[in-house]
Amino acid sequence: MDPKRISPFLSVSPQILPSDLGTLAAHGFKTIVNNRPDGEGEDQPAGAEIEQAAKAVGLAYHALPVVSGKVTDADVEAFAKIMAEVRGPVFAFCRTGTRSTTLWALAEAWHLDPDTIVETAQGAGYDISGLRPRLEQRAQASATGTAAPSGKAAAPGEQRPLTIHDVVVVGAGTGGISTAASLLARRPGLDIVVVDPRDKHYYQPGWTLVGGGVFERAMTERPMASVIPKGVRWLHAAVAAFEPQRNEVVLEDGERLRYRTLVVAPGLELNWDGVEGLRESLGRNGVTSNYLFDMAPYTWQLTQSLRGGTALFTQPPMPIKCAGAPQKAMYLSCDHWRRTGRLKDIDVAFHNAGGVLLGVADYVPALMEYVKLYGIDLRFNSRLVAVDGDKQIARFANSGPDGTSETIERPFDMLHVCPPQRAPGFVRSSPLANEAGWVEVSPETLQHVRFGNIFSLGDAMSAPNAKTAAAIRKQAPTVAVNLLAVLDGEAPRAVYDGYGSCPLTVERGKIVLAEFGYGGKLLPTFPTWLIEGRKPTRLAWLLKEKALPAIYWELLLKGREWLAGPTLLPHRPQAQQSPEALSEKGSPGGSKAA
Numbered sequence: 259m260d261p262k263r264i265s266p267f268l269s270v271s272p273q274i275l276p277s278d279l280g281t282l283a284a285h286g287f288k289t290i291v292n293n294r295p296d297g298e299g300e301d302q303p304a305g306a307e308i309e310q311a312a313k314a315v316g317l318a319y320h321a322l323p324v325v326s327g328k329v330t331d332a333d334v335e336a337f338a339k340i341m342a343e344v345r346g347p348v349f350a351f352c353r354t355g356t357r358s359t360t361l362w363a364l365a366e367a368w369h370l371d372p373d374t375i376v377e378t379a380q381g382a383g384y385d386i387s388g389l390r391p392r393l394e395q396r397a398q399a400s401a402t403g404t405a406a407p408s409g410k411a412a413a414p415g416e417q418r419p420l421t422i423h424d425v426v427v428v429g430a431g432t433g434g435i436s437t438a439a440s441l442l443a444r445r446p447g448l449d450i451v452v453v454d455p456r457d458k459h460y461y462q463p464g465w466t467l468v469g470g471g472v473f474e475r476a477m478t479e480r481p482m483a484s485v486i487p488k489g490v491r492w493l494h495a496a497v498a499a500f501e502p503q504r505n506e507v508v509l510e511d512g513e514r515l516r517y518r519t520l521v522v523a524p525g526l527e528l529n530w531d532g533v534e535g536l537r538e539s540l541g542r543n544g545v546t547s548n549y550l551f552d553m554a555p556y557t558w559q560l561t562q563s564l565r566g567g568t569a570l571f572t573q574p575p576m577p578i579k580c581a582g583a584p585q586k587a588m589y590l591s592c593d594h595w596r597r598t599g600r601l602k603d604i605d606v607a608f609h610n611a612g613g614v615l616l617g618v619a620d621y622v623p624a625l626m627e628y629v630k631l632y633g634i635d636l637r638f639n640s641r642l643v644a645v646d647g648d649k650q651i652a653r654f655a656n657s658g659p660d661g662t663s664e665t666i667e668r669p670f671d672m673l674h675v676c677p678p679q680r681a682p683g684f685v686r687s688s689p690l691a692n693e694a695g696w697v698e699v700s701p702e703t704l705q706h707v708r709f710g711n712i713f714s715l716g717d718a719m720s721a722p723n724a725k726t727a728a729a730i731r732k733q734a735p736t737v738a739v740n741l742l743a744v745l746d747g748e749a750p751r752a753v754y755d756g757y758g759s760c761p762l763t764v765e766r767g768k769i770v771l772a773e774f775g776y777g778g779k780l781l782p783t784f785p786t787w788l789i790e791g792r793k794p795t796r797l798a799w800l801l802k803e804k805a806l807p808a809i810y811w812e813l814l815l816k817g818r819e820w821l822a823g824p825t826l827l828p829h830r831p832q833a834q835q836s837p838e839a840l841s842e843k844g845s846p847g848g849s850k851a852a
Contacts, residue, residue: 327498539647
């Protein structure tokens with residue numbers, strides 16, 4: 259919770275939790291206004307839960323759900339009516355606080371001049387300069403005594419000419435930041451806008467080691483502003499929709515960004531609601547997950563405190579990010595229990611919705627040695643479908659080789675869950691998505707198969723590679739080279755080979771360094787005499803623990819492509835084509851690189 263004071267009467271904030279309501283009441287707020295529709299994201303509790311918690315501490319509650327990117331004048335009038343009738347101070351929230359700020363700004367345009375409104379919002383950390391045409395329109399209506407504009411908000415792109423940016427990057431995670439840095443390294447002065455609502459940037463590969471008691475959680479977090487490349491504009495906002503036919507991105511306040519080229523790298527969505535009862539159970543009664551920054555320390559707490567009983571580890575159907583992470587959590591916990599003499603009293607089981615331990619067979623023998631060492635009960639084709647945290651019971655749907663299915667229940671003392679995963683909602687519902695909801699790209703060039711001036715990398719795109727941060731080390735240079743080619747009216751030349759890496763922490767001090775590409779082809783970075791990836795080694799552990807964090811923060815996010823230069827095809831001259839033309843015609847020469 260991070261309240262931003264807009265006026266003495268109103269503060270706004272990103273999404274809050276039911277547990278925040280007591281603090282808000284203690285700070286003197288009297289009314290809560292929820293501007294977020296239910297079901298927008300995985301971090302979102304139901305509005306009814308917020309309402310119940312608000313009323314429990316004596317706060318008034320009003321729900322005014324506003325669709326991201328579609329703040330209508332009817333929404334504004336409804337917000338103004340609430341503000342006129344309720345007791346203040348008022349606390350309003352949505353996904354980022356932008357919609358709540360937008361509603362306030364448009365409502366106040368009858369009383370305040372647009373410059374004052376924009377400056378006030380800027381002081382609270384919200385850039386609403388794109389709303390100026392609507393603010394001026396409402397101010398003019400107020401001055402002339404005419405009726406307020408009503409109905410659907412007009413698109414800013416229809417009200418005034420939009421600045422056309424060379425590159426708009428959606429997402430300031432590993433993929434978005436590293437691509438922006440790689441672009442600037444090749445072409446300083448490029449006009450790049452990165453759009454992301456988050457205030458923090460996370461080194462997510464470190465969360466497994468947080469859950470294993472190796473890293474402190476703070477080591478994996480930095481302010482977002484500190485990782486935005488110099489020369490790049492960071493727009494602290496959330497994306498609502500894509501309109502590729504217009505070369506525009508729609509933000510949640512209705513503002514539009516126009517681009518010559520677009521990079522889509524928003525990551526993926528952890529679908530906690532895909533398992534019945536999981537969201538409500540997380541963080542208590544032995545239910546944990548290293549896939550959350552706030553939860554990884556609880557994994558280590560449970561590992562340390564468990565003296566006996568049953569420990570279950572789960573893996574959902576693919577695709578997921580870092581497919582080895584569920585196993586890493588299990589191996590590190592087992593290693594601690596073995597070293598402390600407790601493993602003999604703990605039954606450990608791995609429930610994997612898939613049919614194999616790892617998709618690349620070369621690494622399975624080394625992993626199986628540890629499965630035997632720790633006495634792990636492997637349960638393949640076993641998918642977690644429900645959790646009852648209070649009773650400490652997990653329910654699994656098991657599929658048999660003959661196609662039959664049965665549901666079983668297992669009690670647990672510790673349950674580490676890897677949740678089902680999918681592309682973000684604004685990607686799944688967009689023209690950029692394939693049938694499965696992922697951004698549809700050529701696996702080689704990472705260029706969109708229908709819109710040639712759009713590229714995607716990282717977890718949200720459709721290429722059949724492992725979704726790991728290490729994969730972006732090779733993807734970002736590929737996208738940078740190919741995007742610049744499109745800006746220059748040329749065909750993409752850089753080819754991505756599907757590289758991904760998964761350092762499998764089989765015990766504290768040893769790692770199986772899996773590196774592979776499309777089709778499971780082994781793609782080791784180092785010679786086998788230095789690191790034999792198919793065997794657990796101490797050197798691979800040192801690489802993971804000591805070197806990789808620095809490589810991530812100081813090389814990858816800064817466009818320094820150590821051992822990651824792109825593979826280039828021979829130059830193929832072609833007639834000059836503008837990015838605008840490519841947005842309508844698709845990829846030059848088709849969707850394949852060759």
